[in-house]
Amino acid sequence: MAATATARPDGDMTWREVGELGLRYGRIPLALVIVEAFYWFLTLPSDTLAPIQVTEAWIWNELTNIIYGEGTAVLSHHNGWLTRVDLLHQNFPGPYDSVGLYVSDECAGVHEMIFLSTLVMMTDGVPQRTKLKAVGVMCAIVYLLNILRLLVFYPIAVDSCMESPNVQACLTPMWQFHEQVYTWGFLVVLVLMWLGWFLRFGGPARTLAASKEDKSPWRFNRRRIWQTKHKVMLVGALLLFVSALANISTNQEAIDARDTLAFCEFSTQLSSECGDAEQRWDDAIGYAWSLSALGLAVCCGTLVVVERPDEDGTWPSDENYSIENEEASEKGSRSGSNTSDVQSEEE
Secondary structure, three states: OOOOOOOOOOOOOOHHHHHHHHHHOOHHHHHHHHHHHHHHHHOOOOOOOHHHHHHHHHHHHHHHHHHHOOOOEEEEEEOOEEEEEEEEOOOOOOOOOEEEEEOOOHHHOHHHHHHHHHHHHOOOOOOHHHHHHHHHHHHHHHHHHHHHHHHHHHHHHHHHHHHOOOOHHHHHHHHHHHHHHHHHHHHHHHHHHHHHHHHHOOHHHHHHHHHHHOOOOOEEEEOOOOOHHHHHHHHHHHHHHHHHHHHHHOOHHHHHHHHHHHHHHHOOOOOHHHHHHHHHHHHHHHHHHHHHHHHHHHHHHHHEEEEOOOOOOOOHHHHHHHHHHHHHHHHHHHHHHHHHHHHHHHO
16 A cells, blocks of 8 residues: 655744744743843832833823813822823812822833833844834834823723712722733733734744754854943943942932931831831932943943854854964064074174
C-alpha cells in the first residue's frame, strides 16, 4: 500500500521554527521587566510626571465644561500642582455636590506608552524608522484614549446618582469602571494595538525570515570609542547620584520631616502633622531613588553600546579592536626601527 505525503501549507511553520521564534522573543519579557522596574523607581515620589499630569487635567477640565455644560468641572491644586478636577452636579453626595478627582502619575498614561513602545522597539524584521513612527502614533492614540477615559467619569457618575441622589454609594459604578480599565482594560487595548501593527508589517513570517538571515541580530559591548559627549554624560550621571544623596542628607525640608517622623514614632503620636511629615519623607526617599535610577540609566547607556553586524557579518567592535592592534604594532615597529637607526649611527 502506497503512502501519501501531505504537503505543508504555504506560510505554515514547523515546531522547530516555532521554537526558534519563541526563543527569539524571549528577550521581550525581560525588557518589559527591566522597563517596569525603571518606571517603578522613577515614579516612587508623588507627581513625578507633573507636566504631563497638569496638561491632562487641564484638557479634562476644559472638555468636560464644553461637552457637559459650563460649571460641570473646576480645576484646582493637589499637592501644589493643578492636577485636581472637581466634578459638579446637584445629585452628587457631600455638602458641595462635588466629586474630587486628580490625575496622578499612574493615571497619566505614561506607563502604558512605555509598555507599548517597548513591544514595538523589540519587534524584529521591521525597519527602525517604521518602529519610531509607530511609537509616535501609538503613544498619541494612548494619550487620547486616556483623555476619553477621564471624560467618561462624569456621565457615569451622573446617571448612577440620578437614581440614588446624595448617597455616597452612587459613585460606585464610576470607581468600578476606573478599576476595570486600570486593571485589564488598557492592557487588552495595548496588546491588540501591537498585534494589529505586528500583523500589518508581515507578522511571524517576516520575523522568522529575519531570524534565519541573522542568528545574532545585536549584542551588547563596552564602549571603546569615547567622545566628549560621552564624558559629559558620565559627569551628568555622577551629578544625578550626588543630587540623590543630597536630597536626603542636606535637604532641610527632608531632614525636618525625618526628625518629626522620628518624634511621632517615639511618642506613638498620630496627627495630621505626623502624616504630612511621613509624606514629605517618603517623597524625599522617592526622589532619591528616581534620580539614582536616571543616573544608572545614563551611565549604562554611555558605557554599553548595542552593536549590529555589518553586511559581511563582522562586528564593529571587533573591527575597531583589530585596527587598534594594527596601529599599536605599527607604532611598536616604528619605535624599534628608530632605536636601531640610532644605535647604528652611534656605532
